[in-house]
Amino acid sequence: METIFGEGAVLVDDLLLLRRARSRLRGTFGLVPTMGALHEGHLSLVRKARTECDHVGVSIFINPTQFGPKEDFARYPRDLKRDLQLLEPLGVDLVWTPAPEKVYDREFQTWVTVEGITAPLEGKMRPGHFRGVTTIVAKLFNAFTPAKAYFGQKDAQQVAVIRRMVKDLSFPVEISVCPTVREPDGLAMSSRNIRLDSRERGVATVLFRALSAAKSLYLDGERDAKRLRSAMLRVLDEESLAQTDYVSAADPDTMRELDQVTDRVLLSLAARIGKTRLIDNFLLP
Numbered sequence: 001m002e003t004i005f006g007e008g009a010v011l012v013d014d015l016l017l018l019r020r021a022r023s024r025l026r027g028t029f030g031l032v033p034t035m036g037a038l039h040e041g042h043l044s045l046v047r048k049a050r051t052e053c054d055h056v057g058v059s060i061f062i063n064p065t066q067f068g069p070k071e072d073f074a075r076y077p078r079d080l081k082r083d084l085q086l087l088e089p090l091g092v093d094l095v096w097t098p099a100p101e102k103v104y105d106r107e108f109q110t111w112v113t114v115e116g117i118t119a120p121l122e123g124k125m126r127p128g129h130f131r132g133v134t135t136i137v138a139k140l141f142n143a144f145t146p147a148k149a150y151f152g153q154k155d156a157q158q159v160a161v162i163r164r165m166v167k168d169l170s171f172p173v174e175i176s177v178c179p180t181v182r183e184p185d186g187l188a189m190s191s192r193n194i195r196l197d198s199r200e201r202g203v204a205t206v207l208f209r210a211l212s213a214a215k216s217l218y219l220d221g222e223r224d225a226k227r228l229r230s231a232m233l234r235v236l237d238e239e240s241l242a243q244t245d246y247v248s249a250a251d252p253d254t255m256r257e258l259d260q261v262t263d264r265v266l267l268s269l270a271a272r273i274g275k276t277r278l279i280d281n282f283l284l285p
Contacts, residue, residue, distance in 0.1 A: 027054030
């Protein structure tokens with residue numbers, strides 16, 4: 001099905017229709033991959049793409065293959081009507097909203113797997129997650145054929161994995177990473193934030209506070225990565241509602257944990273606030 005919304009934006013749910021619509025768009029094309037439940041973080045990516053490309057496409061697809069059997073695929077927020085209303089004034093040209101069976105048929109058996117960099121952190125906590133991410137992103141690149149693709153710094157390991165995939169498989173796509181968009185109290189914007197109740201929402205700022213504690217040490221000259229990790233962990237441990245999955249001070253390109261910080265460092269963490277799992281990071285300097 002192909003429909004028009006906003007000022008001439010094309011909405012499609014079929015790959016053939018997507019390719020037909022895409023073929024009509026000449027010039028540079030920027031892609032913003034999303035799973036819907038859009039917030040200001042996503043919209044900032046669209047605006048960035050709009051300033052740099054002749055045309056902009058957005059995918060809205062909750063990718064089942066990046067969710068584990070005990071994860072929140074069924075509970076992931078869905079509101080396509082609201083998503084389209086948010087995109088309407090931003091000058092998007094093309095939106096793809098496929099059903100899962102249109103992306104993965106019953107006999108689907110081909111996967112894109114990046115090794116090494118996917119093993120720690122999110123890869124360790126969520127086995128198979130990055131295989132799902134890289135496979136769907138590769139499919140989106142093939143479908144939209146973008147010159148540039150836009151991702152948020154909040155998903156720092158995902159960004160590093162996708163960059164590795166693009167380099168290793170020679171995708172002709174430039175990866176643009178945009179800053180994390182935060183609430184006034186520092187909480188990183190996430191589609192999952194909507195599932196926090198009022199008490200949990202207040203507690204959720206502990207991720208930002210933990211990162212800020214480590215950053216303060218870093219700005220004071222601390223370069224012992226173990227002490228940076230310990231600073232994050234201490235803040236997280238002060239919140240009884242926060243269950244820590246990991247804290248990390250790693251090389252931002254390889255995700256290997258550092259002993260001493262000599263160049264850049266990615267401070268990252270993951271914690272569960274009630275039933276909602278949140279991640280965040282700072283890239284220093």
